[in-house]
Amino acid sequence: MTKKYTKDHEWVRIEGDVAVVGISNFAAEQLGDVVYVELPAIGKAVKQGADMAVVESAKAASDVYAPISGEIVAVNDALNGNPEKVNEGPEGDGWFVKIKVANASELEALMDEAAYADFAKA
Amino acid sequence: MGESTGPLKKLPLDALWRANEGGRGAKKFGDFAGYDMPLEFEGLIPEHNWTRTKAGLFDVSHMGPCFFALPKGHGLVGDEAHKAVAAIIEELVPGDIQGLKPGQVRYTTLLNKDGGCLDDLMIARPAEPGAAGDLYIVVNAGTKEQDFALIAQNAGARANLVRADDRCLLALQGPSAEAVARAVISDDLGAMTFMQVKRFDAFGRLTITRSGYTGEDGYEILVRAEQATALAQALLSHPDVKPIGLGARDSLRLEAGLCLYGHELDETISPIEADLAWIIQKRRRASADFPGAARILKELADKPARKRVGIRPLDRAPAREGVEIQSGGRKIGVVTSGGFSPILSAPISMGYVETAFATPGAKVDLIIRGTPRAAEITPLPFVPHRYKKG
Structure with missing residues (x-):
């Protein structure tokens, strides 16, 4: 099971041909209290690096980018009523979407956990 | 507003806000009007709620x-x-x-x-x-x-x-403010009521008004810079007091329906449009001798074209500054401040709409990231003021 990270602080975990996507612990910490998450429609095609969702904290709205291209096959509906789940478990129950992966080689451009830990610290 | 050139100005209490004894220092600083200001200590929502239930200490020494x-x-x-x-x-x-x-x-x-x-x-x-x-x-x-x-x-x-802006201006706000101020500064602070001012011979000499920018009871205290650390530390040593950053100050004033200059007020906006007719007392209306009196008195008599209102989005998406307000697909206004209300646990905004829509209960659409979302005009403040009236 591979977990990779983007420079925009999204994480992606590959489960078969589906990628589970969310924002990193570091990103959630930086945002502070999440008060609203806007998720894409199921069936929407997304491109790596393009806007995919919006996360709003008490202070500001931030775009969330697709870490990998493909089709949205599931969204975490629990975030609609309970956006605080993003803070409670950003890399667990606070996942955003599942994407049916179009091109697995795109993962190669992303950072592994160790590289991301260094990146977030810098 | 207040864009600065050169390095940011430091507050006289900068070192105190940076000192992280027991994890109490500010987590985030940022430029506001050319000053390096503490934006966030414990977190916006906990700081906000603390001020509404106990007392928050705000450093507003950037003011004039x-x-x-x-x-x-x-x-x-x-x-x-x-x-x-x-x-x-x-x-x-x-x-x-x-x-x-x-x-x-x-x-x-x-x-x-x-x-x-x-x-x-x-x-x-x-x-x-x-x-x-x-x-x-x-x-x-x-x-x-x-x-x-x-x-x-x-x-x-x-x-x-x-000018007295080389001094410190500290705001102590919240339901515990009176008890704290009486214990730390002077028992006589209990006798002051909202919108009064008095000097106190403590911590050098203090000029204190019973006022604030949160909707809560509290005081704004002018203190000489050399006495400010001692005063701030004395206030912070009270168990009901925590330091609060500018971030929570903004959400508190938004819940209280108070104007922020550069947002709800600017050079094009009259006090009547801003729903501040109450600031023009009878004698001045009669004498009509202030700048722009012709426009202002005409708006008072005939209603202005636009008016400041409170807005409650009916779903969870916050509508922030710049969001367009529509009715039936036509632009009727714009959001000037918006965010999340910790007390209502819901998004809230203020903005300007055509006066015909400036009625509590009026339905409008907020265009958030291209999508219209239903909202309702609501009375201000969103959270009742708790001033100590005389």
Whole structure:
């Protein structure tokens, strides 16, 4: 099971041909209290690096980018009523979407956990 | 507003806010009006809720306190001295400043000749008879240079403006503020009521108003920089007091429905449009002798074209500054401030709409990231004020 990270602080975990996507612990910490998450429609095609969702904290709205291209096959509906789940478990129950992966080689451009830990610290 | 060149100015209490003893230092600092300000300590929502339930201490030393006084040897006493200095400042504001009683504070706006707001400010008449002929004025951080210049220039030799923005201005806000202030500064602070001012011989000499920007009871305290650390530490040592950053200050004032200059007020917006008709007292309406009086009195009689309102989005998406307000697909206004209300646990906004829509219950659409979302015009404030009225 591979977990990779983007420079925009999204994480992606590959489960078969589906990628589970969310924002990193570091990103959630930086945002502070999440008060609203806007998720894409199921069936929407997304491109790596393009806007995919919006996360709003008490202070500001931030775009969330697709870490990998493909089709949205599931969204975490629990975030609609309970956006605080993003803070409670950003890399667990606070996942955003599942994407049916179009091109697995795109993962190669992303950072592994160790590289991301260094990146977030810098 | 207040864009700065060169390095940020440091607050006199900078070291105190950075000291992280017991994890109490500010987590985030940022530029506001050219000052390096503590934005966040524990987190916006916990800080906000603490202020609504206990007491928050805010460093607002970036603001512009000053004293405006008749020249030495003016020879006037009491009401006569006050009226003389008040008449000069009334040339710039629509409030009845001459009518202030000793120890009374008034909220008003500096106006341009078109009746637009150059700033919003507090003007106080000192309680002490020896200070008759003085006014204590506090203007906003981002506008203070031009405000001070305008006030001084307009006065000419008739009165002097003495800046006091080298001092610290601390705001103590929340239901515990009175108990804390009485314990730490003076028991006499209990006798003050909302919008009063008084001097206290403690921590050097303090000028304290019972006022604030949160909707809660509380005080704003002017203290000399060399005494400010001792005062702040004494207040913070009370178990009901925590330091609060500018982030929570903004969500608190938004819940309280209070204007933020540069957002709900600017040079094009009149006090009537801003729903601040109450700041223009009877005597000034009758005399019609303030800048932009023709426009302002006409708007008062005929209603303005647009009006400041509260807005409640009906779903969870916050509508922030700049969001377009529509009705039936037509633009009718714009959001000027918006965010999340911790007390209502819901998004709230303020903005301007065409006056026909400025009625509580009116349905509007907020265009958030291209999608119209239902919202309702609501009365302000969103959270009731809890001032200690006399």
